[in-house]
Amino acid sequence: MTTLDIWLGILQGCRVTASVTLYALLFAVPFGLAFGIAQYLTTGLLRFLVTCVIEFWRSSAVIILLFVFYYALPVVGVTLSAMTVAAMVLGLNTGGYASQAVRAGLQTLDHGQKEAGQALGLSRTAILVLIELPQALLVMSPTFINLLIQLIKATSLVSLITLTDMTFRAKEISQVHYEPVPIYLSLLLAYFVLCYPITLFGRWVAQRVTPGREVRRGV
């Protein structure tokens, strides 16, 4: 089996890897924004409930969540496709982490920002949307880029619930042609080719949003 054959085989799974990533983002972005803002604005019991939901998605091991939702939901009468389960679990897990970045970004803003908005007679919503969020999201953008890399890497898990992503294809080829060395090394390289440009982009962004400061890479 030539190197080209191996690469073409792995490439066949690239579409599934990309779809899982994109669908997961459909869960992660709204969840991260909504729950991050909710944790920032609420107090008391409501904040406790919001925190519980975030902690559930953030503190569970994502591989177990994937299996639990794939195997346990049909038992209680909810049948979702493997793709939906994968997108939901990976998305909400990433969203849980993202919510913490959103909240942290909002909390580190200077109080004067909010007070200036109030002095101008802006509503709380207007202050949040026009003043606080744009600054918080910009400051936290390197963290979001890191989370995207974590998400792409985590999509390798969907091979365990029958989705034919890059990892699944590599395993498949490796079972037919017993050449694990070039196949798995190519797979490793394939993820690197996919993720490393995003790493570099993240560093570039980090340098721009924190001028004059040491580049901090989160996660």
Add this chain to the structure above:
Amino acid sequence: MGFDLDFAIATLPLILRALDMTLLVAVTSCIGAAAIGFNLEILRRAGGAFGLVVRFFIDFIRATPILVWLYCLYFILPFYGVRLSALTVGIAGLSLYYSGYLAEVFKAGIDAIPKGQAEAAQALGIGRRDTVIFVIAPQMLRNIAAPMGNYFVSILKATPYLAVLAVPEMLGEAFDIASDTYRYAEPLTVAGITFLALALIISRGVKWLEDRLATSSAR
């Protein structure tokens, strides 16, 4: 069929029996990752060609999924005549993978110590080795306690990956029960809840430690 709560409760002691394996993997991998990570950072600081190699290795790890690393070690090593147990491969994989993340933590920890500390020690006639051990290391440990604790929780949450190599930790045990009884939902859900509880307890512990260190340094 439905979710059988009695069966779920019956699986709990069986899954908890594998708790010691989960903790063994987590603790040894943490120690391994910290040891390798610290050495990587020291080598990177030495600079030169070797520093570049270490830097690339760290970037490479951070852009590739842990699952693929485990497959690589598990399937490639026997090809070169290295026969290790699944447990050893798993611990080696987790240690190696997270060493790349911990190296970054050590880097930040060392960078944050003002140069004046080492210079003051030099002025007092303290030797280089003693400076590192008694002046730099204690301050570094305080700087890195929080991020290091977070990565230890991440390692704990990564231990179920070893189930794909058939290591009998908690998720592996849950799958054993599932394949014996043809009931997947209950054991997997129980394993999920157990892992969540474990992760929450340990991350609370880390937070407590973080707060204590913060107050003792503010004094």
